[in-house]
Amino acid sequence: MIIPTIPTPEEVLDKGFGRAKKAANKVRTSKIPHHQKAKRIEETRIRTACQVIEETFKKILEDVPRIEELHMFYQDYIDVTVGVDQLKKSLGALNWAVELITKLEGKYIFKMRRTSPENASNVRREAFGRISSVVYRIEDELNFLDFAKGKLRNMPTIDFDATTAVIAGFPNVGKSTLLRQITSAEPKVADYPFTTQGIQIGHFERRWQHYQIIDTPGLLDRPINDMNEIELNAMVALEHLADVILFIFDASETSGYPLESQFKLFEEIKRVFKTPIFCVFNKMDLVKNVKYLNEYINKLEETLMVAAAEGTGVSEIIDKLEEFNNEKKRRGRTDV
Ligand SMILES: Nc1nc2c(ncn2[C@@H]2O[C@H](COP(=O)(O)OP(=O)(O)OP(=O)(O)O)[C@@H](O)[C@H]2O)c(=O)[nH]1
Ligand SMILES: [Mg+2]
Secondary structure (H helix, E strand, O other): OOOOOOOOHHHHHHHHHHHHHHHHOOOOOOOOOOHHHHHHHHHHHHHHHHHHHHHHHHHHHHHHHOHHHHHHHHHHHHHOOOOHHHHHHHHHHHHHHHHHHHHHHHHHHHHHHHOHHHHHHHHHHHHHHHHHHHHHHHHHHHHHHHHHHHHHHOOOOOOOOOOOEEEEOOOOOHHHHHHHHHOOOOOOOOEEEEOOOOOOEEEEOOOOOOEEEEEOOOOOOOHHHHHHHHHHHHHHHHHHHHEEEEEEEEEEOOOOOOOHHHHHHHHHHHOOOOOOEEEEEOOOOHHHOHHHHHHOOOOOOEEEOOOOOOEEOOOHHHHHHHHHHHHHHHHHHHHH
16 A cells, blocks of 8 residues: 545544544633633634644655655556656645644634634634635645545555566467466466556565566557557566566467567567566467477577476476576676
8 A cells, every 4th residue: 555545625624623622622721711711722723623634644644655765666657557746746735735734823823822812713713714725725636645545556566576577478379377387376466557457476486586477468468569658658667677578479379470470579579678588489289380480489599488388398487587586696796
């Protein structure tokens, strides 16, 4: 959860004014000179209302993590989903309201002390009117925060310590089958903007190292020219996560995409992502024309051959990921 529960202006004011009334009822007036009583009660109402409302907004501001301190993936995710600027602007408005209400608190308590007991309730009414208008001034921002809360509720939980592979390839080539074969449990499904089926994340562990495999149905499975700006941004967010891309070819072409178009998509992904790519040829069990297939395989430096449905070749992918991870660590050590 990124954003806590967001109240409406009415709820904020009801809480503030309601608590103010209760606090006023508790004011012990026995020792106060008679002519001061009304003023003391109304002062308590103003102070309590202001403080309760300030605290409500401050709590929200404290509970929302600082966006610029989040991992780049989440920053991009928030930007794609609700817009980082708009989110910051709304939080800024809450801050503005806190500052203004603090000022009003001081101003009206000062005014209360200098007014006559007969006028005390008028001063308090005026204060409440000003407080209400400040809270209503940020109604749009509160609405936006509530909308953002809903949108960000099911944000994917990413393990940033894991070595992460993101799966790409045309529809029906066996991406989900492979994800299930490589990772032990059923992959977790979380929201991801502009893929109706969400993002699927599977985990496995090898020699105390965590690995994370991510499938993004409907995103990395078609030509990049067909994508709108938001989908492109969703891809950029993925780039922050991926240590490596597993590009899955359907070697048998039974999914309906000729190897030529699959190769084009591969080249595009390679161009857009500055990430190492492993080429995985799937459905090898259905391949009839090996010579034809070799034309494509020969264009690539290194390939892995699998039949995901049967689990053949899957352990080689895992070995390759482990090797990649060891290499990454070695490089990490020499870089230090
Ligand atoms: N014969 C054979 N069939 C496979 C293999 N791998 C996957 N399939 C089948 O291919 C079909 C598509 O597999 P999925 O894993 O759903 O493919 P996908 O790439 O996730 O598809 P989308 O999510 O629609 O993009 C399913 O019917 C699988 O059983 C394989 O190695 N051999
Ligand atoms: Mg799938």
